[in-house]
Amino acid sequence: MGKSKAELVIDNATEVVTCVSTADDSLGRIEHGVVAVANGRILATGTRSAVEQQTDLSGAEVVNAEGKIVAPGFVDCHTHLVFGRSRVKEYALKMTHSVADIEARGLKTGIPASIEMTREATEEELFSGAMDRLKRMLHYGTTTIESKSGYGISWPDEFKMLRVNQRLDQAQPMEVVSTFLGAHDFPPEIDRDDPRQRAAYIRELTEEMIPRVAEENLAEFCDIYCDVGYYTAEESATVLKGGMKHGLAPRIHTDAYANIGGCSLAAELPAISADHLNYPTPEEMHCMANAGVVGVVLPALDFAVAHPDPFKARPMLEAGMTLALGTNLNPGNWTESMQLVMQLACRNHGMSPEEAMLAATTGAAKAIQREQQIGCLAQDYKADIQIWDLPSFEDIIYRIGNNAVWMVIKNGNIVVRKPIS
Numbered sequence: 001m002g003k004s005k006a007e008l009v010i011d012n013a014t015e016v017v018t019c020v021s022t023a024d025d026s027l028g029r030i031e032h033g034v035v036a037v038a039n040g041r042i043l044a045t046g047t048r049s050a051v052e053q054q055t056d057l058s059g060a061e062v063v064n065a066e067g068k069i070v071a072p073g074f075v076d077c078h079t080h081l082v083f084g085r086s087r088v089k090e091y092a093l094k095m096t097h098s099v100a101d102i103e104a105r106g107l108k109t110g111i112p113a114s115i116e117m118t119r120e121a122t123e124e125e126l127f128s129g130a131m132d133r134l135k136r137m138l139h140y141g142t143t144t145i146e147s148k149s150g151y152g153i154s155w156p157d158e159f160k161m162l163r164v165n166q167r168l169d170q171a172q173p174m175e176v177v178s179t180f181l182g183a184h185d186f187p188p189e190i191d192r193d194d195p196r197q198r199a200a201y202i203r204e205l206t207e208e209m210i211p212r213v214a215e216e217n218l219a220e221f222c223d224i225y226c227d228v229g230y231y232t233a234e235e236s237a238t239v240l241k242g243g244m245k246h247g248l249a250p251r252i253h254t255d256a257y258a259n260i261g262g263c264s265l266a267a268e269l270p271a272i273s274a275d276h277l278n279y280p281t282p283e284e285m286h287c288m289a290n291a292g293v294v295g296v297v298l299p300a301l302d303f304a305v306a307h308p309d310p311f312k313a314r315p316m317l318e319a320g321m322t323l324a325l326g327t328n329l330n331p332g333n334w335t336e337s338m339q340l341v342m343q344l345a346c347r348n349h350g351m352s353p354e355e356a357m358l359a360a361t362t363g364a365a366k367a368i369q370r371e372q373q374i375g376c377l378a379q380d381y382k383a384d385i386q387i388w389d390l391p392s393f394e395d396i397i398y399r400i401g402n403n404a405v406w407m408v409i410k411n412g413n414i415v416v417r418k419p420i421s
């Protein structure tokens with residue numbers, strides 16, 4: 001049998017960071033590595049001679065990565081990419097004022113503000129705003145993104161957001177993975193302290209919205225905000241099981257501000273991921289590790305809200321949990337760079353550069369059930385690759401606020417190419 005023919009070869013890199021863990025190196029780094037690509041997939045990685053043994057490199061387009069670091073594209077597994085408008089005024093005032101002070105000036109804040117602005121926006125406005133952000137995210141090296149609804153909280157507005165997710169996925173190179181988050185909050189029209197009104201909205205979610213989301217293939221995941229002031233663990237169980245009944249895999253926002261049992265529920269279901277995780281108990285960490293629940297942690301959120309109890313990565317890693325990173329891009333936490341998220345994860349939350357890299361790639365891929373397709377540079381995986389203009393891997397967390405990206409390849413196609421200075 002002849003050798004497979006490469007269409008694209010990345011040659012001469014200082015280091016290829018495959019993110020395929022070996023006994024000696026969790027990142028499976030290859031010095032002076034080569035990556036061969038064909039048909040949108042990785043054909044081979046290794047030293048030049050190893051790759052040449054397996055593949056025919058003649059005639060392939062060559063990218064000379066001399067002096068550069070090659071890595072898998074980032075997977076951003078938790079975003080609220082689609083939203084009505086910026087909340088920059090609120091964020092700026094928060095530097096010196098309390099939320100109560102800001103609201104006393106007649107400015108709505110938080111999720112309710114985003115619900116109002118998203119309901120007011122047309123589908124076209126939502127699409128073009130999100131598209132703008134997506135383009136920049138690609139330039140920061142992200143090649144797959146998850147995007148949640150959850151600023152509609154009524155069927156027409158949730159539908160509008162999910163339609164935008166669908167259109168974005170088709171309209172640009174990145175894959176956009178859609179999550180239904182109709183339970184991000186309760187509708188502002190209802191009295192959330194009235195158990196009957198809460199129950200009525202939860203029925204609407206499980207009996208009307210979720211079946212339609214599933215029928216029209218508008219999302220893969222069903223998510224909920226299980227925290228103090230939002231949904232209880234019991235209500236979360238009802239909604240997430242309702243989603244599972246219709247084939248929507250469960251994810252859960254929980255323990256951002258208090259432990260009300262969301263992590264125990266995540267382990268019980270089990271959920272694909274539990275996100276935020278500022279307050280899980282050691283027992284819950286073990287249960288989530290055993291159940292294979294990915295812990296999605298959001299350093300840029302803890303930074304943007306100056307969280308009083310930032311999440312602690314070490315106990316979760318020591319309990320054996322797989323951690324994933326996400327930007328949590330939303331109007332209250334406008335972050336498009338997974339590089340910045342890694343820098344914060346290391347400096348503020350005790351993750352090593354290697355742990356942060358795995359969380360931004362393989363861990364995040366697992367949080368969106370794509371660990372067999374993306375997140376590492378292994379044979380047959382999608383050729384989603386970024387090349388950094390950096391002298392060493394560790395420079396990615398060292399050069400704070402820098403954009404290291406020199407080239408981005410999605411499905412084997414060069415989609416970002418920086419001018420060579």
Ligand SMILES: [Zn+2]
Pocket residue numbers: 078079080253328
């Ligand atoms: Zn979120």
